[in-house]
Amino acid sequence: MAKRTTQFVCQSCGAVSPRWVGKCEACGAWNSFVEEVGGGVGIGSAVFGQKGRPMRKGRVVPLVELSGEIAQTPRLESGIVELDRVTGGGFVRGSALLVGGDPGIGKSTLLIQAAATLARKGARVVYVSGEEAVAQVRLRAERLGLSDAPVSLAAETSVEDILTTLADGPVPDLVVIDSIQTLWTEVVESGPGTVTQVRTAAQAMVRYAKESGATVVLVGHVTKDGSIAGPRVVEHMVDAVLYFEGDGAHHFRVLRSVKNRFGPTDEIGVFEMTGGGLREVPNPSELFMGERDGSSAGAAVFAGMEGTRPMLVEIQALVAPTSLGTPRRAVVGWDGSRLAMILAVLEAHCGVRFGQHDVYLAVAGGLRIQEPAADLAVAAALVSSLAGTPLGHDCVYFGEVSLSGAVRPVAHAAARLKEAEKLGFARAVGPKLASGEAPAGLRRAAVAQLVDLVTRIAAD
Numbered sequence: 493m494a495k496r497t498t499q500f501v502c503q504s505c506g507a508v509s510p511r512w513v514g515k516c517e518a519c520g521a522w523n524s525f526v527e528e529v530g531g532g533v534g535i536g537s538a539v540f541g542q543k544g545r546p547m548r549k550g551r552v553v554p555l556v557e558l559s560g561e562i563a564q565t566p567r568l569e570s571g572i573v574e575l576d577r578v579t580g581g582g583f584v585r586g587s588a589l590l591v592g593g594d595p596g597i598g599k600s601t602l603l604i605q606a607a608a609t610l611a612r613k614g615a616r617v618v619y620v621s622g623e624e625a626v627a628q629v630r631l632r633a634e635r636l637g638l639s640d641a642p643v644s645l646a647a648e649t650s651v652e653d654i655l656t657t658l659a660d661g662p663v664p665d666l667v668v669i670d671s672i673q674t675l676w677t678e679v680v681e682s683g684p685g686t687v688t689q690v691r692t693a694a695q696a697m698v699r700y701a702k703e704s705g706a707t708v709v710l711v712g713h714v715t716k717d718g719s720i721a722g723p724r725v726v727e728h729m730v731d732a733v734l735y736f737e738g739d740g741a742h743h744f745r746v747l748r749s750v751k752n753r754f755g756p757t758d759e760i761g762v763f764e765m766t767g768g769g770l771r772e773v774p775n776p777s778e779l780f781m782g783e784r785d786g787s788s789a790g791a792a793v794f795a796g797m798e799g800t801r802p803m804l805v806e807i808q809a810l811v812a813p814t815s816l817g818t819p820r821r822a823v824v825g826w827d828g829s830r831l832a833m834i835l836a837v838l839e840a841h842c843g844v845r846f847g848q849h850d851v852y853l854a855v856a857g858g859l860r861i862q863e864p865a866a867d868l869a870v871a872a873a874l875v876s877s878l879a880g881t882p883l884g885h886d887c888v889y890f891g892e893v894s895l896s897g898a899v900r901p902v903a904h905a906a907a908r909l910k911e912a913e914k915l916g917f918a919r920a921v922g923p924k925l926a927s928g929e930a931p932a933g934l935r936r937a938a939v940a941q942l943v944d945l946v947t948r949i950a951a952d
């Protein structure tokens with residue numbers, strides 16, 4: 493019998509150590525090492541009974557001859573446009589995806605809806621739930637009005653049992669595993685939910701996807717600190733990683749792709765949570781605009797981009813005299829250090845002082861913006877709030893601000909302006925554009941320096 497080996501595995505990043513250590517050298521996490529028995533990457537192959545099997549000759553194919561084969565592996569469109577946009581046009585056959593998100597964010601709902609939509613179109617879909625009993629999944633489908641969809645349900649947590657179940661009958665088009673943290677395999681002695689278990693189980697499922705040609709979707713829960721517990725090690729194995737996010741206070745959810753071997757990684761899909769399940773939001777600008785009347789100071793509309801899609805978002809600022817020695821700066825939905833930078837540029841180059849003021853900044857609807865192109869809209873909202881001057885309800889802002897106070901051009905200006913015009917905006921303030929980039933119906937004001945923006949707002 494093989495010798496039992498004991499090792500310590502970091503539950504945060506999967507690093508292995510022969511001894512217990514307090515701090516993980518690889519990821520810096522404290523107190524994250526747990527003793528696990530056996531384990532190790534190679535053990536996953538035992539799932540397939542390949543221990544000691546005779547060696548097999550592989551197949552080498554010239555690249556050009558493959559074009560025909562690829563044409564025959566079309567994507568599996570879910571029919572949920574926002575989901576297909578994020579995957580890059582549908583699930584790729586034989587690929588494995590990880591869908592991560594906080595518990596309760598709506599991962600199971602999204603995947604049951606996708607599974608049911610696909611099954612109604614004739615695809616063979618198996619939904620394996622390790623968290624809920626079959627009856628509970630059925631109840632949920634009933635609540636969503638999807639109980640008539642021919643989805644096969646299974647409540648299993650053992651990888652060996654799942655693979656045996658799947659091997660019985662024709663190969664499914666889509667297999668959903670909800671969730672990866674509940675899976676366990678007999679070949680590893682560590683407890684369910686440990687990194688070694690999650691990794692070995694995921695490896696088996698990824699291999700199943702590649703060998704059978706079915707698309708496998710693994711659901712993973714995120715821990716409080718933002719990493720997917722254990723499944724962070726799964727990210728490297730799968731072909732695509734999608735995050736489902738949103739905050740509890742708002743009713744919309746964003747599906748974001750952070751890794752995709754077969755598609756773009758900057759696309760997002762927007763959904764609204766309703767009593768009857770997730771509803772697609774084809775025109776998200778309307779959702780993120782807040783209730784606008786244009787008469788209150790401190791609100792600026794940012795003409796943003798999410799992937800290939802333009803999206804207008806309202807940015808709200810509140811600048812109020814402080815009663816504290818060190819004024820407060822609080823940000824929701826944007827980068828705090830970027831706010832500090834804009835405040836510094838406003839002080840240094842435009843003579844606008846915030847030293848005696850608290851500054852609060854929020855992105856409407858709870859959306860998270862990462863684009864530097866929002867700098868100009870943030871500056872406009874800050875100056876407007878400080879001066880008590882409303883910006884007018886028909887104007888959008890975009891442009892990156894450099895430390896020297898210059899307003900720099902950003903990508904996709906034409907698409908941003910078109911979206912603004914479509915939604916009834918009449919004016920746009922941004923960097924100077926090449927001629928012919930702007931739609932005819934929009935009046936444009938070019939600002940080369942941030943100070944020009946401050947003078948414009950003061951003159952209003």
Ligand code: TYD
Pocket residue numbers: 593594595596597598599600601602764765766767768769770771
């Ligand atoms: P659920 O899909 O179970 O979240 P997760 O799988 O990520 O843990 O959803 C959590 C709860 O929210 C569940 O009770 C159903 C409810 N819900 C709705 O009522 N409407 C919706 O559109 C969504 C997404 C969820």
Ligand code: MG
Pocket residue numbers: 596599600601623670
């Ligand atoms: Mg769930």
